[in-house]
Amino acid sequence: MQRKKKKEALIQFGKRLSQIRKAKKLSFRQLAVLCDVDYSDIKKFEKGEVNITIATLMDLAIGLGVHPKELLGFNDDFLKE
Amino acid sequence: MQRKKKKEALIQFGKRLSQIRKAKKLSFRQLAVLCDVDYSDIKKFEKGEVNITIATLMDLAIGLGVHPKELLGFNDDFLKE
């Protein structure tokens, strides 16, 4: 994946994560406890600064109480351009 | 995520990847060209040896012509135990 597209993908993912977290009315620190990751790292994920692995993705899904698929449920049109 | 569960998750992911690749009748090397990753790495992914990042996940999805979500479309019951 090209540098630019990769960055865009991570930002889209971050937005999706943020969306779900807020829908569940969880703070960074609350979610951090639920999914056993550091609270300050979650913000990095939501900003699209980190290219997380699927294990971390699943940790987040567990904490949020959704299927891992949900976290990738963003519009993927930008991938096709 | 506990060590054991993480391993199980990666194996489930690998199986799903293998399933889709075979359904599309692609060899490791063919898929490798389509998604621009090394052919010998794809086998490692399918064996669950590597905890890939979402950028690589998307590369695979692009090569396979499916939405990234599809690659996480495995049964996640083992996550809940």
Add this chain to the structure above:
DNA sequence: CCGGATGTGGGTTTATTAACCCACGAATAC
């Protein structure tokens, strides 16, 4: 006013992913 939670930004070290490459034997095709 004060204690607690929150968002934010900035660090560190260690493990491991990404991105490569090579060689072999078996199966497939020409």
Add this chain to the structure above:
DNA sequence: GTATTCGTGGGTTAATAAACCCACATCCGG
């Protein structure tokens, strides 16, 4: 029978994700 493609297994090095930690300003409730 040889050229191609395949699965397989085994490497390397550089980049970075994981897993931590800390400080501070703000906001809110008691």
